Amino acid sequence: MSEVNQELQTLRHSASHVMAQAVKRLYPEAKLAIGPAIEDGFYYDFEHAPFSREDLDAIEKEMKKIIKEGLKIERFELPRAEAVKFMEEKGEPYKVELINDLPEDAVISFYKQGDFVDLCAGPHVDRTSRIKAYKLISSSGAYWRGDEHKQMLSRIYGTAYTNKEDLAKHMEHLEEIKKRDHNKLGREMELFATVDVIGQGLPLLMPKGAAIIQTLQRWIEDEEEKRGYMRTKTPLMAKKDLYVISDHWGHYKEGMFVLGDEEKEGEEVFALRPMTCPFQYYVYKQSQKSYRDLPCRYGETSTLFRNEDSGEMHGLTRVRQFTISEGHLIVRPDQLEEEFRGCVDLAKYCLETLGLEEDVTYELSLADPNNMEKYMGTRQMWDEVEEKARQILNHIGIKYTEVEGEAAFYGPKLDIQAKNVYGKEDTMITIQLDMFLAENFDMTFVDKDGEKKRPYIIHRTSIGCYERTLAWLIEKYAGLFPTWLCPEQVRILPISDKFHDYAKKVEKQLKENGIKCTVDSRSEKIGYKIREARLAKVPYRIVVGEKEEAEGKISVSSRFLGDEGQKDIEVFIQDICKEIRTKEIRKIEVEYKKK
Template identity: 75%
Template sequence: MKITLKDGSVKEYESALSVYDIAMDISEGLARAACCGKVDGRVVDLRTVVDGDCELSICTANDAEGLSTIRHTASHVLAEAVKNLFPQVKLAIGPSIDTGFYYDFDHEPFSREDLDAIEAQMKKIIKQGAKLERFTLPRDEAVRFMEDRGEPYKVELIRDLPEDAEISFYRQGDFVDLCAGPHLMSTKGVKAFKLISSSMAYWRGDSDRARLQRIYGTAYNKKEELAAHLERMEDAKRRDHNRLGREMELFTTVDVIGQGLPLLTPKGTKMVMKLQRWIEDLEDKEWGYVRTKTPLMAKSDLYRISGHWDHYKEGMFVLGDEEKDKEVFALRPMTCPFQYYVFKNSQKSYRDLPCRYGETSTLFRNEDSGEMHGLTRVRQFTISEGHLIVRPDQMVEEFKGCIALAQYCLQTLGLEEDVTYHLSKWDPENREKYIGEPEVWEETEGHIRQVLGELGIPFTEDVGEAAFYGPKVDINARNVYGKEDTMITIQWDALLAEQFDMYYIDENGDKVRPYIIHRTSIGCYERTLAWLIEKYAGKFPTWLCPEQVRVLPISEKYEAYAAKVLKELKAKDIDATVDNRSEKIGFKIREARLDRVPYMLVVGQQEEEEGLVSVRSRFAGDEGQKPLAAFLDQICEEIRTKEIRKEEIQENAKA
């Protein structure tokens, strides 16, 4: 057989060999470093036997697949350690993830002391260096095997597999786990690891199922890599919007109000108002949008027409009982069907298109309680929503325009380098989730693929992530912990105009169905605020800050001049305050710096006599005395241009 290696060279063998044996034949050093293999692009265990011509890559810890294998093995070591210390525990699942690994256990909550003890036990297991051995059983035998070991969650997983399936297990010493692999050859391959935290998780993500305890950890090939990761984790905690946003008094949550229903405080509200006013003016004055204002709820009839009742009802807040009430309402999870009726309010000709409707929409989605997190995953949120009703011949250019608008918003906020683009496609194997014929989906996905290609935007394709009525471009970003969320969506819809009987009159006087683009320009304001908090660690660009200037009189004798300075600042629409507390000026400056205020204006006798202000900034420290008029010109220009201090971002990243 001929084995084509990653560098293009070809090895020939007379008989079948395992991936590990082939690695050993290439180089003993490569075999020692090997974690898994890829046969014709498919990730496989080192124990996998290769018996025919193929392309083979040997993956080490320097490859994503190899690092994932190290982490997967670490999760098994974790499970063994927990079973050793807590024999009554029941095992659930334990995969590797982008940032490390986790394992779910049916057990009472783990304390930090428990995690430390588990870590110590893991080190013992790793030092013993047990080999990992793979074996398989027929499904019925596999069920009995796990029943005998008292593992009900494993039994459930096995029973969900086909009856003729051959079930694989991995043994390391006396510990055995149900697993498809791949794994390292020995536990000694786990060289640097750390248990990070524990939290509650539902079995199979279902809030109606058992509450389990999830232990998170991470693993690397070298201690230096682990140390760097832990340092990044500390920085993530420092930037975590859920902590920092509360510390800065931007938002809060209250149990009696409900999970996923954050309260924006005056400071947080001020920031969202600035974003909202900017986006509305940008869309209306420069991109040709017109505003609509539509209800927060509608009868179920509307959602039946759109298809949301059949495809999205579980994610909606329904008001009423279909069996008892004459009319059942639901809070809106989106604005599109409402804006369709704005379009239908008057007859349109081909000359009236495109119609670009924009709305600052408050939406409601019945997210699972386990998914709630700060401002990124909430049940009520506000979005820069828009729908473009266009002629088919306008669709491509308008779609490109929506991408350009989104990119402009990202660039202005300094976020353009933090995103990835995704073509979210339908899943032809799950037809019940979608409306429309395969030909329509293939055509629309092809159009989006071509648009992204023409714009030179790198993207990945995600099967099964489309909305039920059309494919979309999702612009995603990761939070400080590496979790990916969709920030902006632009969707191609060739189907719903038919369901709502939408049409325009073409040049021949015929009725023609339009196409629709569903889009956001900045996405959800709450999620964007969370993103900005984490990006800037609370040190926002001046134009976005809820407090842009703080005036600091040296003593009460200069409060009148401080009030005069404040009046002139406010006359220029600058968000400013005065600190009139009877504290020393050094203390006031430190407080302002801790509050991340961009500018402090210290005023005393000389400043009052000569119409000056002593400027201290978050960016440059002591900037010296300036005429008040000169400072006003400076900060107004900074706010007008929405300047981003790149040097401060870089300095903050090093901190």
């Protein structure tokens, strides 16, 4: 960490203490938990009722008083027993728990500012008056130590900078983030919705959102077919027996929706599928394969179900039912590298086409060497397959980092990661090596020597989860999607009711050429219609009136060039169809960027 960053982290850590002191002054019954500096600010967790925006404003005012008092911030240490007693007397149970969890030889330090004392390793600024520019951003719930089985606390987020100018820039950045937040913008654009009586993590895709997903899905399925994938369609659930064979029952049962009572004698127990691989293995097993039949590339647009923790649910990025571009390749050992390379090539093609290739990082997820009970096979077998994964990635030339403990229970994987507008990282696409499950399912192929042998398996997605990808695209483009993805590509705006027939004629021509378009036939002024089309983020607007009808033309404006003037309908159709066909990502005009 640079000296500048360390200075800022120290300042923010001190600001979190000032905030905690302000909370204790205003709400003496609040219990202190933890309050670290983070990448772009700080937070503090309290056992207290949720804080409203009005509460945050009041806390900010109290912080201002504490800063103005210029309280000296002093460090002191206590032996463990005295430290526990000290925090017990102050009525701070979370601090007592933290002290008890420290190693026996740990130095137990505190920081004092006026009448406020906090357990803390530091460092801090020397006086509260050093804090010049700060802002409390928001409040949310947070489980103590991130455990949903423990107390729900109230977390306050804030930030601090060394000067007001930098703080102002940060607040402007946060406003831009809010505009791009898919959870907010996606609802405003009527792409998706959630309903309490349906359930958390079960979003409704509205017609516009469903249209985008449909476009993505058709594109991916067609592309996979070009690359030699065979399409399957398999059940959404299966008996427990299937998941026992695959070892998902032993390794992943907590993440599954189980139907039926295991304890009830004679009752068949089913589970909604969290993945498609066991089903596609039985597609493979329907006939004996020879070495000439491999690779077998199976692809499926799979609806999956995973019992995510309630605290993890968020918009479209973390849901309990989702659809994924799932595929499994059954390959000979000598085909492993070439087929893995093909999976990476497909993923990169998808990212490049969507304009997302610069937004990702690559991680090689490995087993946890200290907890091999979580995985199939032996440590030696994992060493071999992990080294093979490294070799393949090095040959491809991908820059990647290694992360221990994030592998699937049946093999290492390449995770393609991206951050949302708030900086939280999610896995968007994954490609996994599997040298174990073929044994469980007794999958074989007859090799050149006439002997039956075990194939290797590659689990992969090409675009990942469609819902999460839609969230990513909303935030990437702030809702201004490339034309080929837009649920409405053209809006036709008749100047008055007299030109509705001509507008309908234009609409018919566009739709015959596969262009998604609508006619705004409302009895509103043309200026109002244009503004509405812009707010709806429609890439092209066509105005038709007396002159256009007389000349058999259209007046075009777009988000790319603004007013494009009059055009022949055939020319416009040719141009937009080429843009859609090539999936071109055009630059947005300046006036849109300002907004």
